[in-house]
Amino acid sequence: MGQKLKKAKRISDLPPYLFAEIDRRKREALARGVDLIDLGVGDPDIPTPSAVVEKLRDAATKPVNHRYPSSAGLLQFRQAVADWYLKRFGVKLDAENEVVSLIGSKEGIANMAVAFVDPGDLALVASPCYPVYHIGTLFNGGKNYFLPLTRENRFLPYLESIPSDVSQQAKILWINYPNNPTAAVAERDFFTRVVEFAHRHQIIVCHDAAYTEMGFDGYRPMSFLEIEGASEIGIEFHSLSKTFNMTGWRIGMAVGNRELVAGLAQVKSNVDSGIFQAVQEAAIEALRLGDDIVEPSRRVFQERRDILVSGLRAAGFDCDMPRATFYVWVAVPKELTSAEFTAKLLDDAGVVATPGNGFGAAGEGYIRFTLCVDKERLKEVTERIRQVRF
């Protein structure tokens, strides 16, 4: 039996979990009664807008919603996504064929590789990154080629430096702007180069757009699909999680090229049965209200960003002012590694951050803070950090 209890190779071959050490120190500190401030987790602390919660309450009482949903999503939900894309980005989508609902975008990202990555296929992954992109490749027997995001290239992958045999072989490219963990943003010229590159080498582009609604100072990030030719080679993943403070609800969408959407939908129809329809009805309401309910939390995160960034800079740290996302990406003092710096912050200040190398080798030399605690606690963070000697 022992042999048979062995995990499948796809699990045992996973790269080591780099947050184990920080998790252990966190548990120890909590056990000692330390008043930890956790800026490690990217999960909004702000509740879902009440209009959306009310809608769920009503929708939950309807027996029609108690039955299996369709795995592609209610056509009304997909139409609401299409309407929102048109209003927000000027992108026209056919709700029936170019939109699929997701049980959170994480699910869709993982299943995208099931649909399009065969053993031996090569994925280009801009890194540091949200880990699901490259884990999806590995689970399906593919190989990852990482495109390092550095401060010198404004955390945008330098496509021109990819060896030509690699671009020739690559099947799929993963990018994410506004970016987690670096908080970098991409403009039209970058996305245009991505579309040209993808057409030249016949590569599928997967753009994770989870943070387009979290722009600050009036900045409105764009959709990758706004670029001419993008819908011929690309798919965009979106989510209500960060936009509407709905991480627990598990609802997102993938939109774009119809063959890519169909491939993903086909996988899903074989492994899941969609999203509780009442949640879809509430999501329709969220998309309909749009900016009216996003703007209040945008203002909250912007104020928090200003407090944390100015506090960190006053304490001598080096970080860019994020134009979007609820992350702050901070350069670690020269003589320390990301892990050492994170450990020191935890032990000496009771502040939890995430070491940048946990998002990929190119993240070494940085740590990531989230803005998911209230402003008083963030002021406390900057006070505590000011007192730590590095």
Ligand SMILES: *Cc1c(COP(=O)(O)O)cnc(C)c1O
């Ligand atoms: C939070 C996050 C997601 C996904 O969230 P879901 O809740 O699964 O929709 C996707 N991509 C990035 C980069 C994220 O930070």
